Structure formats: structure tokens, C-alpha cells
Amino acid sequence: xxxxxxxxxxxxxxxxxxxxxxxxxxxxxxxxxxxxxxxxxxxxxxxxxxxxxxxxxxxxxxxxxxxxxxxxxxxxxxxxxxxxxxxxxxxxxxxxxxxxxxxxxxxxxxxxxxxxxxxxxxxxxxxxxxxxxxxxxxxxxxxxxxxxxxxxxxxxxxxxxxxxxxxxxxxxxxxxxxxxxxxxxxxxxxxxxxxxxxxxxxxxxxxxxxxxxxx
Numbered sequence: 001x002x003x004x005x006x007x008x009x010x011x012x013x014x015x016x017x018x019x020x021x022x023x024x025x026x027x028x029x030x031x032x033x034x035x036x037x038x039x040x041x042x043x044x045x046x047x048x049x050x051x052x053x054x055x056x057x058x059x060x061x062x063x064x065x066x067x068x069x070x071x072x073x074x075x076x077x078x079x080x081x082x083x084x085x086x087x088x089x090x091x092x093x094x095x096x097x098x099x100x101x102x103x104x105x106x107x108x109x110x111x112x113x114x115x116x117x118x119x120x121x122x123x124x125x126x127x128x129x130x131x132x133x134x135x136x137x138x139x140x141x142x143x144x145x146x147x148x149x150x151x152x153x154x155x156x157x158x159x160x161x162x163x164x165x166x167x168x169x170x171x172x173x174x175x176x177x178x179x180x181x182x183x184x185x186x187x188x189x190x191x192x193x194x195x196x197x198x199x200x201x202x203x204x205x206x207x208x209x210x211x212x213x214x215x
Contacts, residue, residue, distance in 0.1 A: 056083055103180060127174055127175075135166050155174035157171075
């Protein structure tokens with residue numbers, strides 16, 4: 001039987017507990033910030049879309065009242081196309097924000113309690129993390145976890161960050177896979193057993209019967 005004795009002084013125990021609480025608080029603040037940013041962008045996008053639709057209805061009503069000429073109709077048609085393009089753009093931005101939120105949840109599952117994040121920066125398809133690791137091995141494990149993730153790749157840690165063995169201040173840069181942002185990674189997980197290609201060319205009812213018989 002093994003007996004473990006905690007020989008750490010009380011001050012050291014309190015410091016360890018304080019560091020753990022600080023890690024949790026900092027990470028929660030980062031996640032809360034991005035969640036708030038996503039919902040604010042959704043609200044702004046929705047409000048903008050509603051304004052565009054109201055303006056479109058008002059112009060349609062004006063067209064009915066004024067009975068414009070052919071040239072005026074072409075003008076309004078062009079404006080409607082432009083408005084639709086703007087709506088599509090804001091919709092894409094909104095969807096992109098939601099996908100980034102799922103990426104941050106994946107990142108949350110990789111970061112352990114031995115890592116304190118102080119800043120998170122995104123640019124195009126890259127993410128930069130700033131923070132402090134308990135040990136150099138903890139930082140290397142974080143780099144490895146990022147590289148083997150389906151959503152991230154090419155994690156780079158400057159050699160200057162690996163000089164110290166403990167309390168390592170670090171900066172790590174890595175790429176976010178485009179497939180992950182577009183939701184293709186999730187789709188791949190859900191379709192690990194695709195239907196035989198021969199069934200695709202057959203009538204739908206026959207294909208369904210064969211799939212049921214195989215089960």
C-alpha cells in the first residue's frame with residue numbers, strides 16, 4: 001500500500017488553488033467574449049436584413065402607385081438585386097460567426113488546466129494563442145494536440161518559448177482547416193458508412209429495400 005503525504009506548505013497550496021481559479025476565470029471570459037460577439041453580430045445582421053426588406057416593400061408599393069416606365073423598372077430591378085446580394089453577404093457573415101463558435105468549442109476541449117490563455121487573436125484562417133504553461137512539456141502537449149486535431153494544423157511554437165522548463169510564457173500560431181469552418185468535418189463523422197454507389201442508380205424504393213435487408 002502506498003501512502004502519499006502532501007508536504008507542500010499552506011502558502012504554496014493557496015497559490016496553486018489561486019492559479020487554477022485564475023485559469024478558469026480567464027478562459028471563461030474569453031469564451032464569453034466570443035459568444036457575446038457572435039450574438040451581437042447576429043442581432044445586427046438581422047436588423048439590417050429587416051431594414052432592407054422594409055425598404056424593398058416600400059419601393060414595390062411606390063412602383064404600384066406611380067406606374068413607372070420601363071427604364072424605372074429596370075432601375076428598381078437593379079436595386080433589388082443589389083439588396084439581395086447584401087442580404088446574402090450578411091447571411092454568410094452570420095453563418096461564419098456560428099462556425100467560428102464551434103471551432104472555439106473544439107479548442108476548449110484541447111486546452112487543459114495546465115495552460116493559462118491570456119489572449120486569442122484570429123486572422124483569416126489562423127489563430128494565435130498567448131498565455132502561460134505550467135511546464136515546457138505541457139506546452140509541447142498542447143502543440144501536439146492541436147496538430148492531431150481534425151480542425152487545426154501547422155501549430156508553431158517559437159524556439160524562444162522552449163527555453164524555460166516551468167512557468168513558460170508562450171505564443172503558438174496554428175491554422176484552422178477550411179473544411180472544419182464549412183462543417184465538412186462534422187459531415188464526415190456522420191457518414192462513415194456511405195451507401196453503396198450501385199444503389200444510387202436504382203429506383204428509390206428498391207434502394208431502401210436493399211438497405212433494410214442489409215441491416
